[in-house]
Amino acid sequence: MNATLGKPRPGFTGYVTEESHHDYAGDTVFGFWVYILSDCILFATLFAVYAVIGTNYVGSTDALELFDLGFVLGETALLLLSSFTFGMAMLEANKSNMKGLIGWLGATFVLGLAFLVMEVYEFVHFTQEGAAAWDSGAWSAFYALIGTHGLHVFAGMIWMIVLVIMILKEGLTGDNRTRLMCLSLFWHFLDIIWICVFSFVYLMRFV
DSSP states (O other), X not given: OOTTTTSOOTTXXXXXXXXXXXXXXXXXXXXXXXXXXXXXXXXXXXXXXXXXXXXXXXXXXXXXXXXXXXXXXXHHHHHHHHHHHHHHHHHHHHTTOHHHHHHHHHHHHHHHHHHHHXXXXXXXXXXXXXXXXXXXXXXXXXXXXXXXXXXXXXXXXXXXXXXXXXXXXXXSOHHHHHHHHHHHHHHXXXXXXXXXXXXXXXGGGGO
């Protein structure tokens, strides 16, 4: 019997050769893209539901009576500006400027929070005006689509807080840079979804 059976040979790290070492950062980003694609399916389903029953306001207030295009434009501006500030944060991360990175992430968080406050205010206002989620099929579809996007923004903000804590504790390590890249993809994805929401849900009602 071969006495060396089961023992790693020279050039091996454990039982895996150095040449076969995986690019774990690349795998993480690839896996996150898969998640983004699955989220696209979720939002596509919600958009499809809204397209089918988004005009069924029988027995409830019509959206045209409540939608304030200027207010929604304000929400949109906040979210688009947050995408810019996140881009600036990534530039600071590339320069390994911790102070600039944290500062721009803080600005992104504040803009995201302002967006959520406006969205919650809109939900409360609509409900008080007789347009709650249970009042008609159209409003159910509306709250499901807008609310799902809002929950994603909230999740992104929680992720941002956790990541900042990790960066302050560990520094800009390779793993933290990968996490920051994934969060950047997530945040810009939410901006793209919101542009679709603004165009399809709000803007088309005034066309």
